[in-house]
Amino acid sequence: MAGFWLTRRGALQGSAALAAATLLPRSGLADDATIESHGLSSFGDLALPPDFKHFAYVNPEAPKAGQLTLQITATGGNQNFDTFDTLNIFSAKGDGAAGMSACFDTLMTGNGDEPDSLYGLVARAVRYSADRLEYRFLIRPEARFSDGSKLTAADAGFSLNLLKIKGHPIYMRLLDEVESAQAESDEVLLVRFAPTRSRDAHLIVAGMPIFSQIYWSTRDFTASTLEAPLGSGAYRLGRFETGRFIEFERDPNYWAKDLPVNVGQNNFAKIRFEYYRERQVAFEAFKAGELNFHEELTVAYWVSGYDFPAAKEGRVKTETLHSGAPVGSQAYYMNMRREQFADPRVREAVGLAFDFEWTNKNVKYSTTKRVVSYFQNTDMEAKGAPGPEELAILAPFRGKVPDEVFGDVYTPPVSDGSGSDRQLLRKANELLLAAGCKREGGALKLPSGKPFVIEFLDFSDFLQPVTFPYLQNLQKLGIDARLRVVDSAQFKARTENFDFDVTVARFSGALTPGLELSLFYGSKAAGQTGSRNLAGVADPAVDALLGAIANAKSRDELNFTCRALDRVLRAGRYWTPMYYRDDIWIAYWNAFSRPEHQPRLGTGAPDTWWWDEEKAKKIGL
Numbered sequence: 001m002a003g004f005w006l007t008r009r010g011a012l013q014g015s016a017a018l019a020a021a022t023l024l025p026r027s028g029l030a031d032d033a034t035i036e037s038h039g040l041s042s043f044g045d046l047a048l049p050p051d052f053k054h055f056a057y058v059n060p061e062a063p064k065a066g067q068l069t070l071q072i073t074a075t076g077g078n079q080n081f082d083t084f085d086t087l088n089i090f091s092a093k094g095d096g097a098a099g100m101s102a103c104f105d106t107l108m109t110g111n112g113d114e115p116d117s118l119y120g121l122v123a124r125a126v127r128y129s130a131d132r133l134e135y136r137f138l139i140r141p142e143a144r145f146s147d148g149s150k151l152t153a154a155d156a157g158f159s160l161n162l163l164k165i166k167g168h169p170i171y172m173r174l175l176d177e178v179e180s181a182q183a184e185s186d187e188v189l190l191v192r193f194a195p196t197r198s199r200d201a202h203l204i205v206a207g208m209p210i211f212s213q214i215y216w217s218t219r220d221f222t223a224s225t226l227e228a229p230l231g232s233g234a235y236r237l238g239r240f241e242t243g244r245f246i247e248f249e250r251d252p253n254y255w256a257k258d259l260p261v262n263v264g265q266n267n268f269a270k271i272r273f274e275y276y277r278e279r280q281v282a283f284e285a286f287k288a289g290e291l292n293f294h295e296e297l298t299v300a301y302w303v304s305g306y307d308f309p310a311a312k313e314g315r316v317k318t319e320t321l322h323s324g325a326p327v328g329s330q331a332y333y334m335n336m337r338r339e340q341f342a343d344p345r346v347r348e349a350v351g352l353a354f355d356f357e358w359t360n361k362n363v364k365y366s367t368t369k370r371v372v373s374y375f376q377n378t379d380m381e382a383k384g385a386p387g388p389e390e391l392a393i394l395a396p397f398r399g400k401v402p403d404e405v406f407g408d409v410y411t412p413p414v415s416d417g418s419g420s421d422r423q424l425l426r427k428a429n430e431l432l433l434a435a436g437c438k439r440e441g442g443a444l445k446l447p448s449g450k451p452f453v454i455e456f457l458d459f460s461d462f463l464q465p466v467t468f469p470y471l472q473n474l475q476k477l478g479i480d481a482r483l484r485v486v487d488s489a490q491f492k493a494r495t496e497n498f499d500f501d502v503t504v505a506r507f508s509g510a511l512t513p514g515l516e517l518s519l520f521y522g523s524k525a526a527g528q529t530g531s532r533n534l535a536g537v538a539d540p541a542v543d544a545l546l547g548a549i550a551n552a553k554s555r556d557e558l559n560f561t562c563r564a565l566d567r568v569l570r571a572g573r574y575w576t577p578m579y580y581r582d583d584i585w586i587a588y589w590n591a592f593s594r595p596e597h598q599p600r601l602g603t604g605a606p607d608t609w610w611w612d613e614e615k616a617k618k619i620g621l
Helices: 153-166 169-174 201-206 279-287 299-304 344-352 356-362 388-397 422-434 464-476 488-496 517-521 540-550 555-572 613-618
Strands: 034-037 039-041 067-071 108-110 117-120 123-129 134-139 178-185 188-193 235-241 245-250 270-274 293-295 316-322 329-334 438-440 443-445 453-458 480-485 502-507 575-577 583-589
Touching (some): 039 201, 134 153, 153 178, 153 188, 169 517, 178 201, 188 201, 344 422, 344 555, 356 464, 388 540, 453 464, 453 488, 464 480, 517 540, 540 555
Parallel strands (some): 067 270, 453 480, 453 502
Antiparallel strands (some): 039 117, 108 117, 134 188, 178 188, 245 270, 293 583, 316 583, 329 575, 438 443
């Protein structure tokens, strides 16, 4: 789940919690000892000292000016790609507006050069008990909301309790392990965790937005609203028109503008999100200058669309930037709550009908690679046969998971690239018949005798060139496969209520996954409206591995356990994995400058960039 945290890595990324965890307690400390730190890290010391001046990938002298105009490219919580009707993105109701998270500060914030660290923002430091069940966040006395009122520990505690009780189901799940959050004084927030807490529980707390208790005491947090909420972040809400655009203005009196975690960031005077229902319309808007920054997601445009006058003249620039961020898991997810997907042999057969090699060559211009793992391109990706460490983790599940888990990990076979590989379709047919499906004429019937129908649900026709050949192969198998494109509001409602057969989703990866994985693959989430467990995975073995991952005490333990989970999930055939790129295509009007270095774990674009007045004048902006 990814909201808009332009200036920092936020509490939720890509539909996942911020993948950061705790600084391990020092050995030999008494049970009542406490540790004080300016930050928190998962498996070792923090990279930056207490007196660091700014992150290495920013320009501390960056000017504060200009306007960034872009399109929403990632959603989280209740957000919608195509429209919005509420400014509260943290509740379950309505379609949340882009960018609202920039209005709210958090206790701590991340460093783009470290995979699992947080440094003080609203909290100048944190003290925690040796057993890691009590955390006292030391609130900066200068912290303020945008109206000048003081931000206190009571506001931070109120916010955690509010999100846990009335927030979007994802927030409620992530905060399950918080036993209590209360202010000991204006400047000390005490958070107590359940004894069974996961490794990252306090990092999740440290990344949650902070609301004004006074403001929300007279308002319904669960309701949709177009009233501008009181925030404490670097930006305040500006003009907006429901479903068309929304603007944010940099707060010149932002209380935290000179903190080390903010130096060289929040550089634009104004940020504006434009909403477009069609990618072609958005591309034309960029060409016309209505957008000045654009992440290109359409390969055909990237290959042949940037020949318009502004690009030829150099007023528009294009670049391919490497990103150290984990690869997202883009796939067609099969809903096992549906009768037709109950049998893993059927799910495997459906997956065999997708010809990646043909799709990559003919639709994607050979620019993508095949997704095969739930932890693609990380040390957590399972490969080949399990080693001794993985076998030790998997041993308790022998007889409870498919035998293949203990052999070479399942990888989708490579097709002949014809678009309709007869050998793979023959294997798919054998699997379907072995699962009890029957043929009547050219039609396939489920074991129950019902027609085998699969409806692919989407909110855009963007993927039609990819999906239609897939449907044609399924139809060759006798399956009544069809695509249904609905408006974004209906799509959101149907996926949140699991009212679909197959749908496409891309979930962002994490370098230090933890509790948030249960939102995607946990049994509890399978029955929770609004969860990200689209496939409906409900497996005790998966749950046990999720728990082990959330409590891994070292990087090696995390890697081995994630590989074990990867093997079990891949053996379940819950998805038809699609494709990925490990770089980012960007286009922009040449009115920006940037730091010399980009973050190790991201591109820094446009987060760390700034408006360059001289460049803007040269191109007539």
